Amino acid sequence: MPENHEDHYLYGFAQNKLSDFEIKLYKLRSYDGFTRQRMLEHLKHCFDAELFPHLLERLSDYVEINRQLAAQHVLEWSEHAEFSQLCIHHFLLIATLQNRDRTEPEAFKFLLSEVSKQTYFFSEVFSKQQGVLPRTLLKFILQYQWVEKEQLFELCRLAKDQQVRKYWLDEIIQNQTEAELLQELKQSKLKDVQYQLFDHLYQNNALALEDLILFWKSKFPSMMDYAYFALRQKAFNFDQYFIENPIKSLTRSDAIIQAKQWILLKGDDQTFFEILKKIDSKDIINAYIFKALKQQYLNIEQCLKYYQNTQQKIEFWYLIKLKKITQQQMTIDEIQQFICLIEPEILFTQRLSLIEHHGIWDQLYWLVLQKQHIKNSQDQAFFDQFIECHLRDLHYAIYGAQWTASQRQEMALLLPTFVQSYPQIFAKPEVEKILKPYLCNEI
Structure with missing residues (x-):
């Protein structure tokens, strides 16, 4: 490096003054290779945690001497107690080095080796996190075989991330019997696990009629929908099912399930409103009315008639939500009738906002x-x-x-x-x- 080399770039942001250490960190990202080299040499005895990610970046510097300086610094840092924690904290940055052309291979292997020893880190990430980190970690565990297959199998089974759980799901689908898979299906409380196992067993004709009925009562709409489809393929007698489960005998939780079933069936709307009465909760009833509107089982006229017949009062925000959900624009007359149901009294500005997207003559x-x-x-x-x-x-x-x-x-x-x-x-x-x-x- 030239002895008289100077970096004349001014580091700073508006009125915010940077410390000398912050300026040195910025200089590690300079376009000038000589400047980066000088900073690496100047910071070779620095073991501040803020420096660590910048040092990882320099492991793939396009100037060879800078890569070597960074690698040497990493090796020296490994003698400090906090090194392991820094490696797992910056694991994603370490992982990106794999795809860079000029990364120092020995330093990269050393960092991965340090991460591989922190088995508690695997458990923490899989059980508590979702997204890029657990998925990247799984990729490296599989690539470098950091964990025994049985232990990894259990880690993935308990994972919070759906893509990580998929590794476990794919394994059991390939290696377990249909009876074992059915037991796992019935025990699982996770939607993705239920759906994938249900799909596999259904495709293999391994689900009995009582199994289909069981999942037609699922709390997950996607599972209910799939089970309803499967029942239709078997020419299930839905009329007989509802005769055997009359509205008068339903508990509140049973009524919630039957309301969802009735929306799927698109049955008689009067019966649907009778089911809602058994729920006896204004918030839950309104949630299912929204759901019925979204799925075009009910129209806004039927909803209006229901609220009028039950003399139920609504809030202004509820009317706005109904307007957004309904597939057809409310008429002016329907808006007027809904306003009569609003409590507390609607503000004047709110009245005018209700016709924002109507035609010019309706607005007039x-x-x-x-x-x-x-x-x-x-x-x-x-x-x-x-x-x-x-x-x-x-x-x-x-x-x-x-x-x-x-x-x-x-x-x-x-x-x-x-x-x-x-x-x-x-x-x-x-x-x-x-x-x-x-x-x-x-x-």
């Missing part, structure tokens, strides 16, 4: 109706601003209003006064032509 009709709900100057200011924003392009509408007979009558009564309040919107010829029948009582 809604705004004309809402004028009577203005209570103060703040409401009036918001109302004026809302109209300016949403009705300013009214003259671009190329089709007439598609209002119902009752809506046309309301507009004939209320629209003339409304138009006088906002002449800048309604004075345009295109708008006047479409609205003339309502302004002259010619409907």
Whole structure:
């Protein structure tokens, strides 16, 4: 390295002043190989934990002398008590060195050897973590045979990560009998384990009718759906099943299961609402109504009728959620009926927000109706601003209003006064032509 070599780069971020040590760490990532070499030589007696990941990066430096300096530093660090902990803490960074072209092979092997000794680390990672770390660790355990097969088998069985558990699942599916797999299926509380074992046994025609019925009662929707499919393939008598399990005999937990089953069957909606009564929990009932809407078993009209018949009050957020879930846009009349069910009373701003994504004529009709709900100057200011924003392009509408007979009558009564309040919107010829029948009582 040239003796007079200088690094003139200014290290820092706005007003944040870096310490000398932080600047040295940044210089280890410099584009200048001489600068990196000088820092490695300067820090050769430093064993600060913050330096360790930077040192691992330099093991694959494109300058050979820098790789050698980093490798030597790693070997010296191994004599310190914290070395093992640093290796497992930065295992993912060590793992990435495998795919780099210039990594110092001896240093890499040494680091992997240190990790392989920390068997408690394997158990901690597999049992408590999900994602990249346990999956990468499994890959290295298999590649370098760090753990005996029986021990690895048990670690994967108890793993939290689904991909790690898959290694154990694949092994038992290949090596265990169908009776043993069925027992494991019935004992497992994990969805992925249940689903894969169920699929394997079903494909091999190893599930009896009572097994299919058992998993038709699963708490996991995917398992219920698969079991329902399998029962249909066997021409199962669903009518007889529900006769043998009448609504009046259901406990609350049984009613929850039967509600899910009824949604899959898409049976009579009145029976479904009778099942919901047995659940006797407003939150759970509403959750299943959402589920039924999502799966297009119920429509918004049926839901509205249910809430009206049961005189159940709802909150504003619940109506917003219903609007998002339903496959068809709510009509203005349906929104009005839902508003009657809302408790506490809906705010004026919330009223206006309900028609954000409706057509221009529906918006006009809604705004004309809402004028009577203005209570103060703040409401009036918001109302004026809302109209300016949403009705300013009214003259671009190329089709007439598609209002119902009752809506046309309301507009004939209320629209003339409304138009006088906002002449800048309604004075345009295109708008006047479409609205003339309502302004002259010619409907």
